[in-house]
Amino acid sequence: IVREHGKAPRKDGKRLSQAPGALPFIGYTARLLQPRYKLLDHLAHVQAETGLKTFEIPSPFLPPTILISDPVCLEYVFREHEIFAKGTFFRSRMYDLFGMSKVKAISGAAKLEIKGNGILNASGSLWHSQRKAGVKFLSIANVARFSNETLPPLIEDMHQQLGAADSNGGTIDLQDILLNLMSKFFGLVAYDTVPSADLVRAFDEASAWTDSRFMNPFWRLYEALFGQSLRRALQTVKEFGHKVVTKASEKASVPGRETLLDLLLERIPDKDTVADAATTYMSAGRDTTAQAMTWSLYELSRSPEVLGALLENLQPHATTTRSGTLRTTDSHLSYIKAAFAEALRLNPSVPLIMRETSQECTLPDGTILQPGTIVVWAPYAMARSPAVWSKDAGDFKPERWLSYDASGHATFMPRSASEYPVFHGGPRICIGKSMAEVVGCQVLAELVLNWDFEVVDKEGRRHVGESLTAPMAGGLVVRPRRRI
Numbered sequence: 001i002v003r004e005h006g007k008a009p010r011k012d013g014k015r016l017s018q019a020p021g022a023l024p025f026i027g028y029t030a031r032l033l034q035p036r037y038k039l040l041d042h043l044a045h046v047q048a049e050t051g052l053k054t055f056e057i058p059s060p061f062l063p064p065t066i067l068i069s070d071p072v073c074l075e076y077v078f079r080e081h082e083i084f085a086k087g088t089f090f091r092s093r094m095y096d097l098f099g100m101s102k103v104k105a106i107s108g109a110a111k112l113e114i115k116g117n118g119i120l121n122a123s124g125s126l127w128h129s130q131r132k133a134g135v136k137f138l139s140i141a142n143v144a145r146f147s148n149e150t151l152p153p154l155i156e157d158m159h160q161q162l163g164a165a166d167s168n169g170g171t172i173d174l175q176d177i178l179l180n181l182m183s184k185f186f187g188l189v190a191y192d193t194v195p196s197a198d199l200v201r202a203f204d205e206a207s208a209w210t211d212s213r214f215m216n217p218f219w220r221l222y223e224a225l226f227g228q229s230l231r232r233a234l235q236t237v238k239e240f241g242h243k244v245v246t247k248a249s250e251k252a253s254v255p256g257r258e259t260l261l262d263l264l265l266e267r268i269p270d271k272d273t274v275a276d277a278a279t280t281y282m283s284a285g286r287d288t289t290a291q292a293m294t295w296s297l298y299e300l301s302r303s304p305e306v307l308g309a310l311l312e313n314l315q316p317h318a319t320t321t322r323s324g325t326l327r328t329t330d331s332h333l334s335y336i337k338a339a340f341a342e343a344l345r346l347n348p349s350v351p352l353i354m355r356e357t358s359q360e361c362t363l364p365d366g367t368i369l370q371p372g373t374i375v376v377w378a379p380y381a382m383a384r385s386p387a388v389w390s391k392d393a394g395d396f397k398p399e400r401w402l403s404y405d406a407s408g409h410a411t412f413m414p415r416s417a418s419e420y421p422v423f424h425g426g427p428r429i430c431i432g433k434s435m436a437e438v439v440g441c442q443v444l445a446e447l448v449l450n451w452d453f454e455v456v457d458k459e460g461r462r463h464v465g466e467s468l469t470a471p472m473a474g475g476l477v478v479r480p481r482r483r484i
């Protein structure tokens, strides 16, 4: 299991310092096996204590691995995306969910045949063609169409579910409601179908198993012994991919109203690859956006003064939200955009990201890396760094995103991708950023304008659950009351 992966990282002629908290012999192995939120909190603590230093993360079960925290180093990583590639370590763990397209290969002992690769796992020309299809799918005109036509009836359904809970005085899990809404929304705009509850469950399960591969060095053995439910979940996801691709390829696309599948089929001849490319969006777009909204509502529930300011800001424009005419680019909507960005800063949907060096290189801080080094950064920890976000880094303060002119008019001030790496940066920056902002703000505005939520079990902190993204463990159970 212990493998030789080239030489250790060096700085100033010496081996790079180990991250605080490493144990003798096993290094960070035990920390990696803990629930992920504990690792994230530890990394946030390290960063708050040590500033922007780069450290080695030692483990006998890992290739040489470093943790970077300095936005200057991260900017370099974003820019040099061919040196800091996805790499074998990442891709081999993601293949089953996002890359291996043959259904028969996962269900039996057949030789693993790795053909396709969803965009998150792809590189070279395959990445390029998927990126082009994705950018066209998420054009400004399409996002406006989705928010004007597809989203309003789904928001109406959501109001009805909340209304039912309100009238019988019951509780409801907002995270479930939002994941459900985003599943339907994504299903309709990307695959022209509403995904079944079984598919959604299977996808969530496969995502949790895939995530655990990054923490558990014995994952292959563990899955061989106990991975029956993973294999079943993968089978369900793959079958869904094949079904929707077959249906799309038999139907003529409507010019100007192409689904994601239509656009992928135009560019990629192999249908198995199209299936992988398409299902990748369930994780990339659905989970991330629904979780961002859940964490936003949680942060608002803990900050009554921010919620009050948000309501004051939104109420004059209430009629525009339902019809989908709400635009986050409108200057009067700066406050909700700031609240959404701030909630995502503290609760990034992808809290930990990694790349693998494809050649020797030197980071801007002088750290020398050999090929095959894993480079990790934690947007969750970076958000809590006083060196980047000042002393109040850990507080939920939408105002930090706003600049006010003399008449009190607020303008949203974006930060650089390397300081705010929530949507990644460089050539592989998230292509769904503006869709996430439009949909996230539209749904949030509808929720806060119409509902007052009493969070059940207010005490204690909420944690990130085990997944490739950042679900709220245990959900966000609330008692909804209609606002008068």
Ligand code: HEM
Pocket: 119, 120, 131, 134, 138, 281, 284, 285, 286, 288, 289, 292, 344, 348, 349, 350, 353, 354, 421, 422, 423, 424, 427, 428, 429, 430, 431, 432, 433, 435, 436
């Ligand atoms: C709050 C919501 C979102 C967040 C925080 C987010 C974050 C990210 C991050 C961190 C990455 C880089 C992942 C990596 O390379 O390891 C990424 C990539 C990507 N995201 Fe998003 N995302 C969000 C919403 C969306 C939406 C709505 C879509 C699509 C409709 C989307 C599509 C993608 C795609 C296709 C990529 C891969 C880009 C590439 O490799 O070239 N994302 N996103």
